Amino acid sequence: MAYFFISAAHKSSGKTTLSIGLTAALCRRGMQVQTFKKGPDYIDPLWLTAASGRPCVNLDFFTMSQREINDEFGRAMATAEIGVIEGNKGLYDGLDLDGSNSNAALAAQLQAPVFLVIDARGMTRGIAPLILGYQAFDPNVRIAGVILNKVGGSRHEAKLCNVIRHYTDLPVVGAVHSAPELIIDERHLGLMPSNESELAEQKIARLGEKIAEQVDIDRILAIAAEVPALDYVEQPEIQLPAERLRIGYPRDRAFGFYYPGDLQKMRNQGVELVPFDTLNDPQLPPMDGLFIGGGFPEMVMEELQANVSLRREIRDFIEQGGPVYAECGGLMYLSRRLTWKDKQCEMVGAIPGDVVMYERPQGRGYVRLEETEASPWPMVPGCASGAAGGIAAHEFHYSALENLDPGIRFAFKVTRGTGIDGTNDGVVYKNLLASYTHLRDVGGNYWIERFLAHVIRCRDSRTK
Secondary structure: OEEEEEEEOOOOOOHHHHHHHHHHHHHHOOOOEEEEEEOOOOHHHHHHHHHHOOOOEEEOOOOOOHHHHHHHHHHHHOOOOEEEEEOOOOOOOOOOOOOOOOHHHHHHHHOOOEEEEEEOOOOOOOHHHHHHHHHHHOOOOOEEEEEEEEEOOHHHHHHHHHHHHHHOOOOEEEEEEOOHHHOOOEEOOEEOOOOOOOOHHHHHHHHHHHHHHHEOHHHHHHHHOOOOOOOOOOOOOOOOOOOOOEEEEEOOOOEEEOOHHHHHHHHHOOOEEEEEOOOOOOOOOOOOEEEEOEEOHHHHHHHHHHOHHHHHHHHHHHHOOOOEEEEOHHHHHHOOEEEEOOEEEEOOOOOOOEEEEOOOOOEEEEEEEEEOOOOOOOOEOOEOEOEOOEEEEEEEEOEEEEOOOOOOEEEEEEEEOOOOOOOEEEEEEOOEEEEOOEOOOOOOEOHHHHHHHHHHHHHHHHHO
16 A cells, blocks of 8 residues: 655646646556545545546545544545545645644544645746755654655756755655646636536646656556555444435436535445436436535536526426435525626525625635524434534535525535635525535534435425
């Protein structure tokens, strides 16, 4: 077993492009590659999942305990030959002043060798004090090598390597030259989701080829093998319940933000997950409940509007008391209408409010919620709604829900973050709960079992 951590001096240094390329290059060697992403993120993991053929696992100090991180990491690595951990932002960046939430803290906890990606544009001799400072800042972090990125050419590469060799003891394990084929289109939530890109497979393959040409993968593998044995608790044996629920969920160009671990936990509870296409399917599949995750509905809002029959079916399902949980993009889709760039399109119309897209984020980062009495989900033994500090989760939205009808009930009070209005989140209407917050079934917030209990209760009440 072997693994390594890809981090950087600062964000937008090219970590994700390199992580995708390295993953693809390792897979081309026939290796079983398990990818990980530090922090709450959907987009980078979509690309890493596509590159590896295995679900990418998020590791996040805000929503998970250290024990939980170790267990999730160890279980995922149990069937892999090599692990690729992609950091977020810079190596020492994190939520807390003491660095306990940083990439460095995660690398130290897992005892993972770190390869520091440096955006080398405009740099020569100045790269040495940067590297020396990163090496000296935290002795618990093992920076094992440098990957130069966005190098200007062979002369630039030679100068940088000579400087690093003269002033530091770190090997340069890669020098990736600037090239248009190494660029992945970006938009307001970061890298374009791979589930939208019809050319994703070709892009990933090309990245794998270019990275294999410019990075010493053999040396990386040798360093990655110098890791200790993992300490983790194996997954307990799963006993599937006799009751089998069908949960519909859209998986298409509009919606694709789902944590693979959460979907797997639904399957472990005996759920049959039924995907459908909000752009092309005229009807909902037969189902007991509906889960609409996040995505970019604004990018295809005219197509969503054009599918009148499906919008009507979803609205009727909600009006008839069907249990639904929607997050962010799902909330946008269930609103009355969506406005973006002087265009306005009709949406499902179940939520009595309108969504407006803005140029700047309206809510961004970690959130904490306190559950209210309006929450429709029943309490389930052993499934607390968050620890003493409330539910730990995250949000990232450029839209706002406006013109809400008076008297709307909310499932959550926001104690950190924005939510819908800075104070509340989680619109409750009949058996629908829709929020800007993204939940994850970890850290004491075991929402899946509660949602499924809600689905069962709604189904049983309809059949009486």
